[in-house]
Amino acid sequence: MKGLKMHELNKTTKPANREGFAMVTTLLMVLVLSVMAVGVVWIATSEKKTVFAESVHVQSLFSADAGSEAGINFIRVSDSPPQIQDFNNMTVRSVGETGIAGSQTYDYSCQYVTKRPRPGWGVEYLDYDYQVMSHGTASRNGESGVQVVVSRLFREGY
Numbered sequence: 001m002k003g004l005k006m007h008e009l010n011k012t013t014k015p016a017n018r019e020g021f022a023m024v025t026t027l028l029m030v031l032v033l034s035v036m037a038v039g040v041v042w043i044a045t046s047e048k049k050t051v052f053a054e055s056v057h058v059q060s061l062f063s064a065d066a067g068s069e070a071g072i073n074f075i076r077v078s079d080s081p082p083q084i085q086d087f088n089n090m091t092v093r094s095v096g097e098t099g100i101a102g103s104q105t106y107d108y109s110c111q112y113v114t115k116r117p118r119p120g121w122g123v124e125y126l127d128y129d130y131q132v133m134s135h136g137t138a139s140r141n142g143e144s145g146v147q148v149v150v151s152r153l154f155r156e157g158y
Contacts, residue, residue, distance in 0.1 A: 056142035059104055063136025064146040067106030070095065071132035074110060075150045081128050084112055092130065108134040110150075118153055127151050 074093055075082070082092040094109040113129040134146045 056139045059138035060136045060142035060144040063104040063106045064134045064144040067108040067134030068132050068146040068148050071108040071110045072150050075130050075152050081154050104138045106136045124156050128154055
């Protein structure tokens with residue numbers, strides 16, 4: 001301290017000028033929180049769209065399932081093997097668009113596949129196999145399909 005004068009001593013020990021530091025820090029924190037808020041809103045909106053799309057898909061799948069159940073019921077309540085209506089694709093029944101609820105609809109077709117004897121039942125009892133194809137819709141863009149094979153025992157010549 002011998003070579004330093006009093007006014008030079010005050011300059012070197014005086015803290016640095018920090019005016020405006022709090023404002024810059026606050027603005028950075030507001031920017032970070034704003035970016036996080038925009039991200040949360042974007043994720044919430046995306047989730048909402050995803051949930052809606054999944055809901056439409058499930059509704060269309062249930063519609064298609066209802067159509068397949070209607071086709072299965074047609075085969076189940078038949079007293080004799082249904083007659084083939086279209087020999088090009090072996091269709092025994094085709095039902096056009098049927099409304100369920102709101103925008104949900106289904107259509108289905110039943111096609112003869114084959115017949116085969118059932119072991120232990122004698123030659124006059126045959127298992128008839130039918131393929132039921134159902135198409136379900138919901139809303140404007142929800143579509144699903146269900147395809148099942150139905151087997152029913154009929155007595156021939158009865």
